[in-house]
Amino acid sequence: MDDRPIGIFDSGIGGLTVFSEIIKALPSENIIYLGDTKQFPYGNKSKKTIIDITKENINFLIKKNVKLIVIACGTATSQALEEVKDKYNIPIIGIIKPTVMYLAKEKNIRKIGIMATAGTIRSNSWEKEIKKLMPNAKVINKACPLLAPMVEEGWTDNEIARLVIKEYVKVFKEETVDSLILGCTHYPLLKNLIQEELGNKVKIIDTGKQVGKFLEELLHKEKINGKPKNIPNYKFYLTEIEEGFIKVANNLIPNTIDNINFSKK
Amino acid sequence: MDDRPIGIFDSGIGGLTVFSEIIKALPSENIIYLGDTKQFPYGNKSKKTIIDITKENINFLIKKNVKLIVIACGTATSQALEEVKDKYNIPIIGIIKPTVMYLAKEKNIRKIGIMATAGTIRSNSWEKEIKKLMPNAKVINKACPLLAPMVEEGWTDNEIARLVIKEYVKVFKEETVDSLILGCTHYPLLKNLIQEELGNKVKIIDTGKQVGKFLEELLHKEKINGKPKNIPNYKFYLTEIEEGFIKVANNLIPNTIDNINFSKK
Numbered sequence: 001m002d003d004r005p006i007g008i009f010d011s012g013i014g015g016l017t018v019f020s021e022i023i024k025a026l027p028s029e030n031i032i033y034l035g036d037t038k039q040f041p042y043g044n045k046s047k048k049t050i051i052d053i054t055k056e057n058i059n060f061l062i063k064k065n066v067k068l069i070v071i072a073c074g075t076a077t078s079q080a081l082e083e084v085k086d087k088y089n090i091p092i093i094g095i096i097k098p099t100v101m102y103l104a105k106e107k108n109i110r111k112i113g114i115m116a117t118a119g120t121i122r123s124n125s126w127e128k129e130i131k132k133l134m135p136n137a138k139v140i141n142k143a144c145p146l147l148a149p150m151v152e153e154g155w156t157d158n159e160i161a162r163l164v165i166k167e168y169v170k171v172f173k174e175e176t177v178d179s180l181i182l183g184c185t186h187y188p189l190l191k192n193l194i195q196e197e198l199g200n201k202v203k204i205i206d207t208g209k210q211v212g213k214f215l216e217e218l219l220h221k222e223k224i225n226g227k228p229k230n231i232p233n234y235k236f237y238l239t240e241i242e243e244g245f246i247k248v249a250n251n252l253i254p255n256t257i258d259n260i261n262f263s264k265k
Numbered sequence: 266m267d268d269r270p271i272g273i274f275d276s277g278i279g280g281l282t283v284f285s286e287i288i289k290a291l292p293s294e295n296i297i298y299l300g301d302t303k304q305f306p307y308g309n310k311s312k313k314t315i316i317d318i319t320k321e322n323i324n325f326l327i328k329k330n331v332k333l334i335v336i337a338c339g340t341a342t343s344q345a346l347e348e349v350k351d352k353y354n355i356p357i358i359g360i361i362k363p364t365v366m367y368l369a370k371e372k373n374i375r376k377i378g379i380m381a382t383a384g385t386i387r388s389n390s391w392e393k394e395i396k397k398l399m400p401n402a403k404v405i406n407k408a409c410p411l412l413a414p415m416v417e418e419g420w421t422d423n424e425i426a427r428l429v430i431k432e433y434v435k436v437f438k439e440e441t442v443d444s445l446i447l448g449c450t451h452y453p454l455l456k457n458l459i460q461e462e463l464g465n466k467v468k469i470i471d472t473g474k475q476v477g478k479f480l481e482e483l484l485h486k487e488k489i490n491g492k493p494k495n496i497p498n499y500k501f502y503l504t505e506i507e508e509g510f511i512k513v514a515n516n517l518i519p520n521t522i523d524n525i526n527f528s529k530k
Contacts, residue, residue, distance in 0.1 A: 040309055049314075146418065149410050160432065163425045 002224035005030035005233070006215070007066030009057040012040040012152055013248045014185035015072030018095065018208040020253050022070070025212030026219070028230040032064050038240035041148050042075040043117030043184070050119065054080035058088060060237075066090065067224050070211060074184040075117050078125035091218065095207040096129050098214030099181060103205065104133035109179045111138045113172040113202075115194075116183030118143040126183055140175045144168045144184075151186040154244055157193065165193050172198060179203040189248070237261045267489035270295035270498070271480070272331030274322040277305040277417055278513045279450035280337030283360065283473040285518050287335070290477030291484070293495040297329050303505035306413050307340040308382030308449070315384065319345035323353060325502075331355065332489050335476060339449040340382050343390035356483065360472040361394050363479035364446060368470065369398035374444045376403045378437040378467075380459075381448030383408040391448055405440045409433045409449075416451040419509050422458065430458050437463060444468040454513065502526045 006022070006029050008015055019033055034057055036042075042050055054076045061069055069092045071077045077094030085092045103109055114126045121143040130137055146164050155161050172180060180202055182188055188206045195204055219225045226232075234256055238245060249257040271287070271294050273280055284298055299322055301307075307315055319341045326334055334357045336342045342359030350357045368374055379391045386408040395402050411429050420426050437445060445467055447453055453471045460469055484490045491497075499521055503510060514522040 038311060041306075044305055045310075046303060145414050146411060149414060153410065160425060160428045163428065167425065 001227060002067045003030070003226055003230075004065050004067035005032045005235070007032050007034070007061030007064065007069040008072050009034040009036060009061065009069070009076075010073040010185055011035075011042040011075070012037050012148075012186070012242070013189075013245050014148065014151070014187075016249055016252050017185050017188040017206070018070065018072035018211055021206075021208035021212040022215060023232070023234075023253070023256075025216050028228055028232060029219075029226045030230070030233045031235070032061060032066055033234070033236045034060060035236065035238045035242070035245055037238050037242040037245060040152060041117070042073060043119050043145060043148055045075075045119060047079045047119075047123070050076055050079040051083050054084055058084060058092065062088065062090070068093070068215075068218070070215065071095070072185050072211070074120045074207070078116075078120040078123040091222065093211070093214065093218070095185065095211055096125055099205060099207045099210040100126075100129045100133055101214070102210040103130070103179070103181075109134075109137070109203070111140070111175065111177045111179075113140045113142065113175070113177035113180040114183045115142050115144050115147070115168060115180065115187060117148060118145050120183055126181060140172060140177055142168060142171050147190065148184055148186040151189050152244055154247065156189045161190060161193055162197075165190060165197050169194060169197050172202070177202060179205055181205045182207060235261065266492060267332045268295070268491055268495075269330050269332035270297045270500075272297050272299070272326030272329065272334040273337045274299040274301060274326065274334070274341075275338040275450055276300075276307040276340070277302050277413075277451070277507070278454075278510050279413065279416070279452075281514055281517050282450050282453040282471070283335065283337035283476055286471075286473035286477040287480060288497070288499075288518070288521075290481045293493055293497060294484075294491045295495070295498045296500070297326060297331055298499070298501045299325060300501065300503045300507070300510055302503050302507040302510060305417060306382070307338060308384050308410060308413055310340075310384060312344045312384075312388070315341055315344040316348050319349055323349060323357065327353065327355070333358070333480075333483070335480065336360070337450050337476070339385045339472070343381075343385040343388040356487065358476070358479065358483070360450065360476055361390055364470060364472045364475040365391070365394045365398055366479070367475040368395070368444070368446075374399075374402070374468070376405070376440065376442045376444075378405045378407065378440070378442035378445040379448045380407050380409050380412070380433060380445065380452060382413060383410050385448055391446060405437060405442055407433060407436055412455065413449055413451040416454050417509055419512065421454045426455060426458055427462075430455060430462050434459060434462050437467070442467060444470055446470045447472060454517075500526065
């Protein structure tokens with residue numbers, strides 16, 4: 001047993017979609033969430049910058065005495081996880097491997113679309129991981145640089161969001177993918193619109209759910225579960241005050257964001 | 266007389282709007298343009314990062330033996346110009362001061378709207394400069410984080426661009442501004458749509474034109490004009506290959522982009 005909190009970080013509000021799934025899968029775990037709003041967006045930053053930022057965030061969470069870290073950000077997972085994961089003495093997981101492990105178990109998934117930030121698509125991390133476990137799968141990549149900033153603006157259900165999504169999913173319709181990975185943790189906030197635009201035949205894969213399941217197994221395997229029936233303590237840190245963060249958090253996980261710290265870390 | 270080229274840099278294609286005005290004002294000057302496409306967008310990066318990037322870009326241009334540098338980027342001007350301008354032995358100018366000097370000479374400008382990136386608005390640089398020369402002017406600020414990425418996507422004349430602009434200019438219509446500064450060099454590519462949405466009574470101020478005039482006077486004052494009737498040599502450097510850059514350049518300044526270098530600097 002291990003009472004220490006799980007650490008989660010993201011560039012902004014996207015990681016909240018992962019947080020909301022983790023607390024469903026692991027309702028007794030304490031969690032510390034770091035939203036690096038000051039350095040948002042990560043999507044177009046260089047690999048070197050993303051690695052530096054990721055190390056900064058990991059060091060912050062380790063000082064807060066976490067037992068495990070979830071990189072709840074597609075860009076940081078794709079650009080920095082490999083570089084950092086063996087440098088610390090606690091497990092560090094991203095969103096790609098858990099999602100692809102799940103995909104590989106599903107039948108009827110053969111043609112996979114990936115929406116992600118420009119940096120993530122450039123890194124080709126999703127496709128590489130998919131080819132390891134599903135060598136016959138076909139992958140269609142699409143960089144969607146406007147989506148994360150749009151979500152941060154709070155535009156998740158208006159005409160602009162609808163038109164931007166229509167434009168970005170065009171290639172997936174043309175290629176008739178059978179499934180679509182939301183490769184950036186901001187995108188689940190646009191899931192309904194994306195599903196509407198693509199139609200119900202396409203299975204949309206939200207990374208948060210898979211990360212939740214993966215984490216459950218990992219805590220068990222490593223014997224680092226928290227106390228059962230613990231009433232969890234959630235702490236949030238933001239590197240820049242963001243009204244949007246609080247608004248989205250209150251919608252996504254009502255009555256949870258009462259312990260928020262604005263800190264330059 | 267000074268035959269050395271003028272150096273210009275921006276995070277991407279925005280600076281081309283300044284370039285196109287400089288070559289009108291100074292048709293005999295040689296120019297080296299650096300488009301730091303790899304690190305685009307600057308809009309949301311921290312002040313420290315912007316200063317580091319600005320120094321990198323200045324050092325690159327100085328090695329190319331330029332006689333003067335134009336920071337053709339609203340974000341880098343607002344966050345880094347003050348920090349760097351006295352550290353080099355050539356003049357370094359931005360887009361804010363030339364524009365505000367022009368504004369201060371105009372009558373009937375009293376209520377000024379500013380559209381810019383989140384970083385520029387946060388820095389309050391435009392308002393500070395305006396208040397120095399026009400203490401009675403009223404300033405309405407609006408951060409527009411989606412506009413520069415939208416221009417880089419090439420979405421400058423579609424329904425999405427129209428709706429996004431409608432949303433961002435709402436506050437200027439409510440406040441009935443008499444003039445509007447396009448505080449990011451990407452925005453002149455959206456000028457027609459912005460003017461349509463605001464109506465013809467609002468004077469839209471495009472920084473490139475003012476920078477062109479300012480530069481003409483400065484070269485004269487410092488006695489560093491190039492050879493008159495010189496057939497100019499234009500060189501372009503990009504830190505990442507960007508199809509969009511070439512497309513926009515060919516529209517904005519036809520037959521000019523034949524000398525392009527893709528370099529990591």
